[in-house]
Amino acid sequence: MGSLSDVHGDANRQLPEFPLDPVMEARNLNVFYGDFHAVHDVNLAYGKNEITAMIGPSGCGKSTVLRCLNRMNDLVASARVEGEVIYHEQNIYARDVDPIAVRTHVGMVFQKPNPFPKSIYDNIAYGPRVTGMKVDNMDDLVEGALRGAALWDEVKDKLKQSAYGLSGGQQQRLCIARTIATKPDVILMDEPCSALDPIATARVEDLMLQLRDDYTLIVVTHNMQQAARVSDRTAFFTARPDETTGNRTGLLVEYDLTAKIFSNPGNQQTEDYISGRFG
Template sequence: MIDRAGEKIESIVPHEGPGVRINARPADGFLPDEPRGILQCENVDVYYGSFRAVTGVDLKFGLHEITALIGPSGCGKSTLLRSLNRMNDLVDGARVEGRVLFDGEDIYGSKVDAIEVRRRIGMVFQKPNPFPKSIYDNIAYGPRVTGMRVDSMDDLVEEALTKAALWGEVKDKLKQSAYSLSGGQQQRLCIARTIAVKPDVILMDEPCSALDPIATVRIEDLMHELRREYTIVIVTHNMQQAARVADRTAFFTAFADEGTGDRTGVLVEFGKTTQIFEHPTDQRTEDYISGRFG
Protein backbone atom coordinates (compact mmCIF):
# COMPACT_ATOMS: atom_id res chain seq x y z
CA MET A 1 0.00 0.00 0.00
CA ILE A 2 1.30 3.40 -0.95
CA ASP A 3 0.60 6.65 0.90
CA ARG A 4 0.70 10.23 -0.42
CA ALA A 5 4.43 10.60 -0.13
CA GLY A 6 4.89 7.42 -2.14
CA GLU A 7 6.37 5.70 0.87
CA LYS A 8 5.63 2.07 1.54
CA ILE A 9 3.70 1.45 4.71
CA GLU A 10 4.88 -1.86 6.04
CA SER A 11 3.32 -1.53 9.39
CA ILE A 12 -0.15 -1.96 8.00
CA VAL A 13 0.34 -5.70 7.56
CA PRO A 14 0.25 -6.89 11.17
CA HIS A 15 -3.05 -5.11 11.68
CA GLU A 16 -4.81 -7.05 8.97
CA GLY A 17 -6.70 -10.24 9.52
CA PRO A 18 -10.09 -11.18 10.80
CA GLY A 19 -11.55 -10.38 14.18
CA VAL A 20 -10.23 -8.12 16.87
CA ARG A 21 -6.50 -8.17 17.18
CA ILE A 22 -5.42 -7.33 20.69
CA ASN A 23 -2.37 -5.21 21.30
CA ALA A 24 0.61 -7.31 22.27
CA ARG A 25 2.87 -5.34 24.55
CA PRO A 26 6.45 -5.51 23.20
CA ALA A 27 8.58 -8.20 24.83
CA ASP A 28 10.55 -5.67 26.88
CA GLY A 29 7.44 -3.86 28.04
CA PHE A 30 6.24 -5.51 31.20
CA LEU A 31 2.72 -4.43 32.11
CA PRO A 32 2.23 -4.47 35.89
CA ASP A 33 -1.10 -5.64 37.30
CA GLU A 34 -1.67 -2.26 38.92
CA PRO A 35 -0.90 0.86 36.89
CA ARG A 36 1.73 3.22 38.28
CA GLY A 37 -0.67 6.12 38.20
CA ILE A 38 0.94 9.35 37.07
CA LEU A 39 -2.56 10.74 36.53
CA GLN A 40 -5.36 9.63 38.77
CA CYS A 41 -9.07 10.31 39.22
CA GLU A 42 -10.51 10.03 42.70
CA ASN A 43 -14.30 9.98 42.85
CA VAL A 44 -14.60 12.49 40.03
CA ASP A 45 -17.96 14.05 39.08
CA VAL A 46 -18.19 16.50 36.18
CA TYR A 47 -21.11 18.91 35.98
CA TYR A 48 -22.31 21.34 33.32
CA GLY A 49 -24.42 23.72 35.38
CA SER A 50 -26.81 21.45 37.25
CA PHE A 51 -26.41 18.62 34.73
CA ARG A 52 -24.15 15.85 35.97
CA ALA A 53 -22.32 14.41 32.95
CA VAL A 54 -20.11 11.87 34.72
CA THR A 55 -20.12 10.56 38.25
CA GLY A 56 -17.95 8.64 40.66
CA VAL A 57 -14.94 7.92 38.46
CA ASP A 58 -11.91 6.26 40.07
CA LEU A 59 -9.16 5.63 37.55
CA LYS A 60 -5.38 5.41 37.38
CA PHE A 61 -3.53 6.20 34.18
CA GLY A 62 -0.24 4.33 34.29
CA LEU A 63 3.09 5.94 33.49
CA HIS A 64 4.14 5.27 29.88
CA GLU A 65 1.01 3.29 29.21
CA ILE A 66 -1.82 3.85 26.77
CA THR A 67 -5.22 3.88 28.41
CA ALA A 68 -8.34 3.79 26.25
CA LEU A 69 -11.70 5.16 27.36
CA ILE A 70 -14.48 3.41 25.49
CA GLY A 71 -18.25 3.31 25.71
CA PRO A 72 -21.41 4.32 23.88
CA SER A 73 -22.14 7.91 22.84
CA GLY A 74 -23.08 10.22 25.69
CA CYS A 75 -21.36 8.18 28.38
CA GLY A 76 -19.15 11.13 29.32
CA LYS A 77 -15.80 9.77 28.21
CA SER A 78 -14.86 12.93 26.28
CA THR A 79 -16.12 15.06 29.16
CA LEU A 80 -13.92 13.14 31.56
CA LEU A 81 -10.93 13.47 29.21
CA ARG A 82 -11.38 17.23 28.99
CA SER A 83 -11.47 17.50 32.76
CA LEU A 84 -8.05 15.79 32.98
CA ASN A 85 -6.22 18.91 31.75
CA ARG A 86 -8.76 21.54 32.76
CA MET A 87 -9.95 22.17 29.19
CA ASN A 88 -13.44 22.12 30.68
CA ASP A 89 -12.62 25.32 32.59
CA LEU A 90 -13.32 27.13 29.33
CA VAL A 91 -16.89 25.89 29.16
CA ASP A 92 -19.11 28.30 31.08
CA GLY A 93 -20.69 26.49 34.01
CA ALA A 94 -18.52 23.37 33.90
CA ARG A 95 -17.14 22.17 37.21
CA VAL A 96 -15.37 19.15 38.63
CA GLU A 97 -15.90 17.53 42.01
CA GLY A 98 -13.55 14.96 43.46
CA ARG A 99 -9.82 15.02 42.82
CA VAL A 100 -7.69 14.68 39.70
CA LEU A 101 -4.14 13.98 40.83
CA PHE A 102 -1.20 14.60 38.55
CA ASP A 103 1.93 13.14 40.10
CA GLY A 104 0.15 13.31 43.45
CA GLU A 105 -0.98 16.91 43.14
CA ASP A 106 -4.63 17.90 42.66
CA ILE A 107 -4.81 19.84 39.37
CA TYR A 108 -7.97 21.55 40.64
CA GLY A 109 -6.14 22.76 43.76
CA SER A 110 -6.60 26.43 44.59
CA LYS A 111 -2.98 27.36 43.90
CA VAL A 112 -2.68 25.44 40.65
CA ASP A 113 -2.20 27.36 37.40
CA ALA A 114 -4.45 25.83 34.74
CA ILE A 115 -2.11 27.15 32.03
CA GLU A 116 0.76 25.05 33.40
CA VAL A 117 -1.55 22.04 33.79
CA ARG A 118 -2.39 22.24 30.08
CA ARG A 119 1.25 22.49 29.10
CA ARG A 120 2.14 19.39 31.13
CA ILE A 121 -0.97 17.50 30.00
CA GLY A 122 -1.39 18.14 26.29
CA MET A 123 -4.36 17.36 24.14
CA VAL A 124 -4.97 16.19 20.56
CA PHE A 125 -8.46 16.75 19.22
CA GLN A 126 -10.97 14.84 17.16
CA LYS A 127 -10.67 17.03 14.09
CA PRO A 128 -7.11 17.97 13.08
CA ASN A 129 -6.86 21.64 14.09
CA PRO A 130 -3.59 23.08 12.78
CA PHE A 131 -3.23 26.84 13.14
CA PRO A 132 -3.52 28.92 9.95
CA LYS A 133 0.26 29.32 9.92
CA SER A 134 3.25 27.56 8.38
CA ILE A 135 4.18 24.04 9.45
CA TYR A 136 7.22 25.46 11.25
CA ASP A 137 5.21 28.08 13.11
CA ASN A 138 2.63 25.51 14.15
CA ILE A 139 5.35 23.63 16.03
CA ALA A 140 7.16 26.73 17.31
CA TYR A 141 3.95 28.33 18.61
CA GLY A 142 3.75 26.30 21.85
CA PRO A 143 7.38 26.82 22.91
CA ARG A 144 7.06 30.53 22.10
CA VAL A 145 3.88 31.22 24.06
CA THR A 146 4.93 29.16 27.05
CA GLY A 147 8.27 30.96 27.14
CA MET A 148 10.30 27.75 26.95
CA ARG A 149 14.05 28.20 26.94
CA VAL A 150 15.06 26.93 23.55
CA ASP A 151 18.66 26.81 22.30
CA SER A 152 17.68 26.24 18.70
CA MET A 153 14.08 26.43 17.57
CA ASP A 154 15.04 24.70 14.31
CA ASP A 155 16.32 21.68 16.25
CA LEU A 156 13.24 21.62 18.43
CA VAL A 157 10.94 21.69 15.40
CA GLU A 158 12.90 18.89 13.76
CA GLU A 159 12.84 16.81 16.93
CA ALA A 160 9.08 17.20 17.41
CA LEU A 161 8.32 16.42 13.76
CA THR A 162 10.64 13.41 13.84
CA LYS A 163 8.97 12.02 16.94
CA ALA A 164 5.60 12.47 15.24
CA ALA A 165 6.89 10.55 12.17
CA LEU A 166 6.29 13.56 9.94
CA TRP A 167 9.78 14.99 9.42
CA GLY A 168 10.54 13.04 6.25
CA GLU A 169 7.34 14.21 4.60
CA VAL A 170 7.57 17.91 5.46
CA LYS A 171 11.26 18.75 5.91
CA ASP A 172 11.41 20.49 2.52
CA LYS A 173 8.27 22.55 3.00
CA LEU A 174 8.40 23.82 6.57
CA LYS A 175 7.42 27.32 5.43
CA GLN A 176 4.29 26.12 3.67
CA SER A 177 0.85 26.44 5.20
CA ALA A 178 -0.17 23.59 7.48
CA TYR A 179 -3.40 23.46 5.47
CA SER A 180 -1.48 22.10 2.48
CA LEU A 181 -1.08 18.80 4.36
CA SER A 182 -3.46 15.85 4.15
CA GLY A 183 -5.82 15.14 7.07
CA GLY A 184 -3.60 12.42 8.49
CA GLN A 185 -0.50 14.59 8.18
CA GLN A 186 -2.34 17.46 9.85
CA GLN A 187 -3.20 15.22 12.78
CA ARG A 188 0.43 14.12 13.11
CA LEU A 189 1.38 17.79 12.96
CA CYS A 190 -0.99 18.42 15.86
CA ILE A 191 0.68 15.60 17.78
CA ALA A 192 4.12 17.07 16.95
CA ARG A 193 2.89 20.47 18.14
CA THR A 194 1.82 18.91 21.44
CA ILE A 195 5.15 17.11 21.84
CA ALA A 196 7.07 20.34 21.24
CA VAL A 197 6.08 21.80 24.62
CA LYS A 198 7.40 18.62 26.30
CA PRO A 199 4.31 17.44 28.13
CA ASP A 200 4.18 14.37 30.37
CA VAL A 201 0.74 13.19 29.36
CA ILE A 202 -1.01 13.38 25.98
CA LEU A 203 -4.80 13.20 25.93
CA MET A 204 -6.33 12.17 22.61
CA ASP A 205 -10.01 12.74 21.91
CA GLU A 206 -10.97 10.34 19.11
CA PRO A 207 -7.86 11.35 17.17
CA CYS A 208 -8.62 9.13 14.18
CA SER A 209 -12.33 9.57 13.74
CA ALA A 210 -11.87 12.12 10.92
CA LEU A 211 -9.15 10.07 9.18
CA ASP A 212 -9.09 7.31 6.59
CA PRO A 213 -7.92 3.79 7.54
CA ILE A 214 -4.33 4.24 6.32
CA ALA A 215 -3.87 7.50 8.21
CA THR A 216 -5.45 5.82 11.24
CA VAL A 217 -2.87 3.04 11.17
CA ARG A 218 -0.05 5.57 11.02
CA ILE A 219 -1.40 7.40 14.07
CA GLU A 220 -1.80 4.12 15.93
CA ASP A 221 1.79 3.13 15.13
CA LEU A 222 2.88 6.54 16.27
CA MET A 223 1.08 6.06 19.58
CA HIS A 224 3.03 2.87 20.15
CA GLU A 225 6.23 4.83 19.56
CA LEU A 226 5.20 7.70 21.81
CA ARG A 227 4.34 5.39 24.67
CA ARG A 228 8.07 5.04 25.40
CA GLU A 229 8.21 8.66 26.54
CA TYR A 230 4.67 9.76 27.22
CA THR A 231 1.59 8.61 29.03
CA ILE A 232 -1.33 8.52 26.64
CA VAL A 233 -5.06 8.55 27.33
CA ILE A 234 -7.25 8.03 24.27
CA VAL A 235 -11.00 8.28 23.89
CA THR A 236 -12.25 6.17 21.04
CA HIS A 237 -15.54 5.09 19.56
CA ASN A 238 -13.77 2.28 17.82
CA MET A 239 -13.40 -0.81 19.95
CA GLN A 240 -10.96 -2.39 17.55
CA GLN A 241 -8.77 0.66 17.93
CA ALA A 242 -8.84 0.36 21.70
CA ALA A 243 -7.95 -3.28 21.38
CA ARG A 244 -5.09 -2.52 18.98
CA VAL A 245 -3.41 0.31 20.85
CA ALA A 246 -4.33 0.32 24.52
CA ASP A 247 -2.53 -1.37 27.39
CA ARG A 248 -5.53 -0.80 29.61
CA THR A 249 -9.13 -0.05 28.81
CA ALA A 250 -11.84 1.67 30.80
CA PHE A 251 -15.42 0.98 29.78
CA PHE A 252 -18.05 3.64 30.49
CA THR A 253 -21.77 3.61 30.10
CA ALA A 254 -24.61 5.97 30.93
CA PHE A 255 -27.63 5.55 33.16
CA ALA A 256 -30.73 7.73 33.09
CA ASP A 257 -31.73 9.61 36.21
CA GLU A 258 -35.23 8.46 37.18
CA GLY A 259 -36.43 11.94 38.07
CA THR A 260 -35.00 14.18 35.35
CA GLY A 261 -34.18 11.69 32.60
CA ASP A 262 -30.67 13.16 32.34
CA ARG A 263 -28.08 10.61 31.34
CA THR A 264 -25.02 10.40 33.52
CA GLY A 265 -21.87 8.50 32.63
CA VAL A 266 -20.29 5.96 34.97
CA LEU A 267 -17.16 3.84 34.84
CA VAL A 268 -18.22 0.21 34.57
CA GLU A 269 -14.98 -1.67 34.36
CA PHE A 270 -11.29 -0.93 34.13
CA GLY A 271 -8.47 -3.36 33.52
CA LYS A 272 -5.83 -4.61 31.14
CA THR A 273 -7.11 -4.51 27.58
CA THR A 274 -6.71 -8.29 27.23
CA GLN A 275 -8.82 -8.86 30.28
CA ILE A 276 -11.55 -6.36 29.26
CA PHE A 277 -11.85 -7.82 25.79
CA GLU A 278 -11.40 -11.51 26.62
CA HIS A 279 -12.78 -11.91 30.13
CA PRO A 280 -14.99 -8.95 31.02
CA THR A 281 -16.41 -9.31 34.50
CA ASP A 282 -19.42 -7.08 33.99
CA GLN A 283 -22.33 -8.15 31.81
CA ARG A 284 -22.66 -4.62 30.33
CA THR A 285 -19.03 -4.67 29.20
CA GLU A 286 -19.51 -8.03 27.59
CA ASP A 287 -22.65 -6.86 25.80
CA TYR A 288 -20.87 -3.78 24.48
CA ILE A 289 -17.70 -5.59 23.44
CA SER A 290 -19.66 -8.25 21.61
CA GLY A 291 -21.69 -5.59 19.82
CA ARG A 292 -25.05 -6.22 21.51
CA PHE A 293 -25.50 -2.51 22.34
CA GLY A 294 -23.91 0.86 21.79
Protein backbone atom coordinates in the same frame (compact mmCIF):
# COMPACT_ATOMS: atom_id res chain seq x y z
CA MET B 1 -15.21 -11.39 21.13
CA GLY B 2 -12.26 -13.52 20.05
CA SER B 3 -11.58 -11.45 16.95
CA LEU B 4 -11.15 -8.33 19.03
CA SER B 5 -8.85 -9.90 21.57
CA ASP B 6 -6.74 -11.33 18.77
CA VAL B 7 -5.92 -7.90 17.35
CA HIS B 8 -4.40 -6.59 20.56
CA GLY B 9 -0.85 -5.77 19.53
CA ASP B 10 0.79 -5.93 22.96
CA ALA B 11 -0.61 -9.09 24.50
CA ASN B 12 2.94 -10.10 25.47
CA ARG B 13 3.73 -6.83 27.22
CA GLN B 14 3.98 -7.70 30.89
CA LEU B 15 2.20 -5.17 33.08
CA PRO B 16 1.03 -5.32 36.69
CA GLU B 17 -2.67 -5.78 37.30
CA PHE B 18 -2.94 -2.13 38.36
CA PRO B 19 -0.60 0.81 37.64
CA LEU B 20 1.96 0.76 40.44
CA ASP B 21 3.17 4.34 40.03
CA PRO B 22 0.40 6.21 38.21
CA VAL B 23 1.20 9.51 36.53
CA MET B 24 -2.40 10.68 36.97
CA GLU B 25 -5.37 9.58 39.04
CA ALA B 26 -9.01 10.59 39.03
CA ARG B 27 -10.40 10.27 42.54
CA ASN B 28 -14.15 10.42 43.16
CA LEU B 29 -14.45 12.60 40.06
CA ASN B 30 -17.88 14.15 39.48
CA VAL B 31 -18.67 16.63 36.74
CA PHE B 32 -21.73 18.86 36.51
CA TYR B 33 -22.95 21.18 33.76
CA GLY B 34 -25.29 23.44 35.67
CA ASP B 35 -27.74 21.07 37.39
CA PHE B 36 -26.90 18.20 35.05
CA HIS B 37 -24.74 15.51 36.65
CA ALA B 38 -22.61 14.46 33.65
CA VAL B 39 -20.12 12.09 35.31
CA HIS B 40 -20.56 10.21 38.57
CA ASP B 41 -17.79 9.10 40.94
CA VAL B 42 -15.03 8.06 38.54
CA ASN B 43 -11.85 6.55 40.00
CA LEU B 44 -9.06 5.77 37.54
CA ALA B 45 -5.27 5.48 37.62
CA TYR B 46 -3.18 6.09 34.50
CA GLY B 47 0.14 4.26 34.34
CA LYS B 48 3.44 5.79 33.26
CA ASN B 49 4.44 4.97 29.67
CA GLU B 50 1.15 3.21 29.12
CA ILE B 51 -1.71 3.81 26.72
CA THR B 52 -5.09 3.85 28.40
CA ALA B 53 -8.20 3.73 26.22
CA MET B 54 -11.57 5.00 27.43
CA ILE B 55 -14.44 3.40 25.53
CA GLY B 56 -18.22 3.34 25.75
CA PRO B 57 -21.38 4.49 23.98
CA SER B 58 -22.05 8.13 23.10
CA GLY B 59 -22.96 10.28 26.08
CA CYS B 60 -21.21 8.10 28.67
CA GLY B 61 -18.86 10.86 29.85
CA LYS B 62 -15.53 9.57 28.57
CA SER B 63 -14.62 12.81 26.74
CA THR B 64 -15.78 14.82 29.74
CA VAL B 65 -13.40 12.82 31.94
CA LEU B 66 -10.60 13.34 29.43
CA ARG B 67 -11.10 17.11 29.48
CA CYS B 68 -10.92 17.06 33.27
CA LEU B 69 -7.37 15.74 33.09
CA ASN B 70 -5.97 19.05 31.81
CA ARG B 71 -8.74 21.33 33.07
CA MET B 72 -10.22 21.98 29.64
CA ASN B 73 -13.65 21.96 31.31
CA ASP B 74 -12.63 25.22 32.97
CA LEU B 75 -13.41 26.82 29.60
CA VAL B 76 -17.09 25.78 29.88
CA ALA B 77 -18.92 28.38 31.97
CA SER B 78 -21.50 25.97 33.40
CA ALA B 79 -19.03 23.19 34.25
CA ARG B 80 -18.23 22.25 37.83
CA VAL B 81 -15.76 19.57 38.83
CA GLU B 82 -15.80 17.84 42.20
CA GLY B 83 -13.27 15.33 43.48
CA GLU B 84 -9.59 15.30 42.63
CA VAL B 85 -7.29 14.77 39.68
CA ILE B 86 -3.85 13.92 41.01
CA TYR B 87 -0.83 14.57 38.80
CA HIS B 88 2.48 13.56 40.37
CA GLU B 89 0.92 13.71 43.83
CA GLN B 90 -0.66 17.16 43.37
CA ASN B 91 -4.34 17.90 42.88
CA ILE B 92 -4.53 19.93 39.66
CA TYR B 93 -7.80 21.46 40.91
CA ALA B 94 -6.18 22.96 44.00
CA ARG B 95 -6.71 26.72 44.21
CA ASP B 96 -3.05 27.59 43.76
CA VAL B 97 -2.63 25.56 40.53
CA ASP B 98 -2.50 27.45 37.23
CA PRO B 99 -4.56 25.60 34.59
CA ILE B 100 -2.31 26.90 31.82
CA ALA B 101 0.68 25.36 33.57
CA VAL B 102 -1.27 22.09 33.79
CA ARG B 103 -1.78 22.12 30.03
CA THR B 104 1.94 22.47 29.35
CA HIS B 105 2.47 19.16 31.17
CA VAL B 106 -0.72 17.49 29.93
CA GLY B 107 -1.10 18.16 26.20
CA MET B 108 -4.15 17.43 24.10
CA VAL B 109 -4.88 16.29 20.54
CA PHE B 110 -8.44 16.88 19.41
CA GLN B 111 -10.89 14.89 17.31
CA LYS B 112 -10.44 16.91 14.13
CA PRO B 113 -7.01 18.14 13.04
CA ASN B 114 -6.80 21.82 13.97
CA PRO B 115 -3.57 23.29 12.61
CA PHE B 116 -3.15 27.01 13.06
CA PRO B 117 -3.33 29.25 9.95
CA LYS B 118 0.45 29.44 9.93
CA SER B 119 3.36 27.68 8.32
CA ILE B 120 4.27 24.14 9.33
CA TYR B 121 7.31 25.53 11.15
CA ASP B 122 5.34 28.18 13.03
CA ASN B 123 2.71 25.65 14.10
CA ILE B 124 5.41 23.72 15.96
CA ALA B 125 7.20 26.80 17.31
CA TYR B 126 3.98 28.43 18.54
CA GLY B 127 3.67 26.61 21.86
CA PRO B 128 7.26 27.08 23.01
CA ARG B 129 7.10 30.76 22.02
CA VAL B 130 3.85 31.64 23.82
CA THR B 131 4.74 29.71 26.96
CA GLY B 132 8.16 31.33 27.17
CA MET B 133 9.87 27.97 27.06
CA LYS B 134 13.66 28.18 27.09
CA VAL B 135 14.81 26.93 23.69
CA ASP B 136 18.46 26.81 22.67
CA ASN B 137 17.76 26.20 19.00
CA MET B 138 14.21 26.47 17.63
CA ASP B 139 15.15 24.76 14.37
CA ASP B 140 16.32 21.71 16.29
CA LEU B 141 13.20 21.72 18.45
CA VAL B 142 10.92 21.89 15.39
CA GLU B 143 12.80 19.09 13.68
CA GLY B 144 12.75 16.96 16.82
CA ALA B 145 8.99 17.40 17.29
CA LEU B 146 8.29 16.56 13.65
CA ARG B 147 10.54 13.51 13.85
CA GLY B 148 8.76 12.51 17.05
CA ALA B 149 5.47 12.63 15.17
CA ALA B 150 6.89 10.66 12.21
CA LEU B 151 6.33 13.63 9.90
CA TRP B 152 9.77 15.13 9.32
CA ASP B 153 10.64 13.27 6.12
CA GLU B 154 7.34 14.31 4.55
CA VAL B 155 7.57 18.05 5.33
CA LYS B 156 11.25 18.92 5.78
CA ASP B 157 11.38 20.67 2.39
CA LYS B 158 8.21 22.74 2.91
CA LEU B 159 8.42 24.01 6.48
CA LYS B 160 7.50 27.54 5.39
CA GLN B 161 4.38 26.40 3.55
CA SER B 162 0.91 26.60 5.08
CA ALA B 163 -0.09 23.71 7.32
CA TYR B 164 -3.43 23.73 5.53
CA GLY B 165 -1.71 22.21 2.49
CA LEU B 166 -1.16 18.93 4.33
CA SER B 167 -3.50 15.95 4.09
CA GLY B 168 -5.85 15.21 6.98
CA GLY B 169 -3.60 12.49 8.36
CA GLN B 170 -0.54 14.72 8.07
CA GLN B 171 -2.41 17.56 9.78
CA GLN B 172 -3.24 15.29 12.71
CA ARG B 173 0.39 14.20 13.03
CA LEU B 174 1.34 17.89 12.85
CA CYS B 175 -1.00 18.54 15.77
CA ILE B 176 0.69 15.71 17.66
CA ALA B 177 4.08 17.27 16.85
CA ARG B 178 2.78 20.64 18.05
CA THR B 179 1.72 18.99 21.30
CA ILE B 180 5.04 17.28 21.98
CA ALA B 181 7.01 20.46 21.11
CA THR B 182 6.23 21.81 24.58
CA LYS B 183 7.63 18.60 26.11
CA PRO B 184 4.55 17.40 28.01
CA ASP B 185 4.46 14.38 30.28
CA VAL B 186 0.99 13.17 29.30
CA ILE B 187 -0.79 13.33 25.93
CA LEU B 188 -4.58 13.25 25.84
CA MET B 189 -6.24 12.21 22.58
CA ASP B 190 -9.95 12.70 21.96
CA GLU B 191 -11.03 10.46 19.06
CA PRO B 192 -7.76 11.27 17.22
CA CYS B 193 -8.56 9.11 14.18
CA SER B 194 -12.30 9.58 13.75
CA ALA B 195 -11.84 12.06 10.88
CA LEU B 196 -9.12 10.02 9.15
CA ASP B 197 -9.12 7.32 6.46
CA PRO B 198 -7.89 3.79 7.33
CA ILE B 199 -4.34 4.39 6.04
CA ALA B 200 -3.92 7.62 8.01
CA THR B 201 -5.48 5.92 11.04
CA ALA B 202 -2.89 3.14 10.88
CA ARG B 203 -0.08 5.72 10.74
CA VAL B 204 -1.41 7.49 13.83
CA GLU B 205 -1.87 4.20 15.69
CA ASP B 206 1.72 3.20 14.89
CA LEU B 207 2.82 6.61 16.13
CA MET B 208 0.91 6.19 19.38
CA LEU B 209 2.80 2.98 20.11
CA GLN B 210 6.10 4.78 19.44
CA LEU B 211 5.15 7.75 21.63
CA ARG B 212 4.39 5.44 24.54
CA ASP B 213 8.14 5.03 25.09
CA ASP B 214 8.39 8.69 26.11
CA TYR B 215 4.87 9.71 27.16
CA THR B 216 1.77 8.51 28.93
CA LEU B 217 -1.16 8.45 26.49
CA ILE B 218 -4.84 8.59 27.41
CA VAL B 219 -7.16 8.05 24.45
CA VAL B 220 -10.91 8.32 24.02
CA THR B 221 -12.16 6.21 21.12
CA HIS B 222 -15.43 4.85 19.78
CA ASN B 223 -13.42 2.31 17.80
CA MET B 224 -13.16 -0.83 19.91
CA GLN B 225 -10.72 -2.41 17.46
CA GLN B 226 -8.46 0.61 17.88
CA ALA B 227 -8.58 0.28 21.66
CA ALA B 228 -7.71 -3.41 21.32
CA ARG B 229 -4.83 -2.70 18.95
CA VAL B 230 -3.03 0.08 20.78
CA SER B 231 -3.94 0.27 24.45
CA ASP B 232 -2.44 -1.39 27.50
CA ARG B 233 -5.47 -0.78 29.69
CA THR B 234 -9.09 -0.05 28.89
CA ALA B 235 -11.75 1.75 30.90
CA PHE B 236 -15.35 1.01 29.87
CA PHE B 237 -17.96 3.66 30.60
CA THR B 238 -21.72 3.55 30.24
CA ALA B 239 -24.55 6.03 30.75
CA ARG B 240 -27.36 5.77 33.30
CA PRO B 241 -30.54 7.63 32.32
CA ASP B 242 -32.41 9.64 34.93
CA GLU B 243 -35.96 8.29 35.12
CA THR B 244 -37.37 11.78 35.64
CA THR B 245 -35.40 13.95 33.23
CA GLY B 246 -33.97 11.42 30.79
CA ASN B 247 -30.52 12.98 31.25
CA ARG B 248 -27.71 10.43 31.04
CA THR B 249 -24.99 10.35 33.68
CA GLY B 250 -21.67 8.74 32.78
CA LEU B 251 -20.39 5.90 34.95
CA LEU B 252 -17.18 3.89 34.93
CA VAL B 253 -18.18 0.23 34.72
CA GLU B 254 -14.88 -1.62 34.47
CA TYR B 255 -11.17 -0.88 34.19
CA ASP B 256 -8.58 -3.56 33.51
CA LEU B 257 -5.77 -4.71 31.25
CA THR B 258 -6.97 -4.44 27.65
CA ALA B 259 -6.33 -8.10 26.91
CA LYS B 260 -8.63 -9.06 29.79
CA ILE B 261 -11.34 -6.52 28.94
CA PHE B 262 -11.60 -7.89 25.40
CA SER B 263 -11.26 -11.58 26.25
CA ASN B 264 -12.68 -12.08 29.71
CA PRO B 265 -14.43 -8.97 31.09
CA GLY B 266 -15.58 -9.09 34.67
CA ASN B 267 -18.86 -7.23 34.13
CA GLN B 268 -21.81 -8.32 32.02
CA GLN B 269 -22.36 -4.75 30.77
CA THR B 270 -18.81 -4.71 29.44
CA GLU B 271 -19.28 -8.03 27.70
CA ASP B 272 -22.57 -6.88 26.15
CA TYR B 273 -20.88 -3.75 24.76
CA ILE B 274 -17.77 -5.52 23.52
CA SER B 275 -19.85 -8.21 21.81
CA GLY B 276 -22.09 -5.63 20.13
CA ARG B 277 -25.27 -6.42 22.07
CA PHE B 278 -25.70 -2.73 22.88
CA GLY B 279 -24.05 0.61 22.20
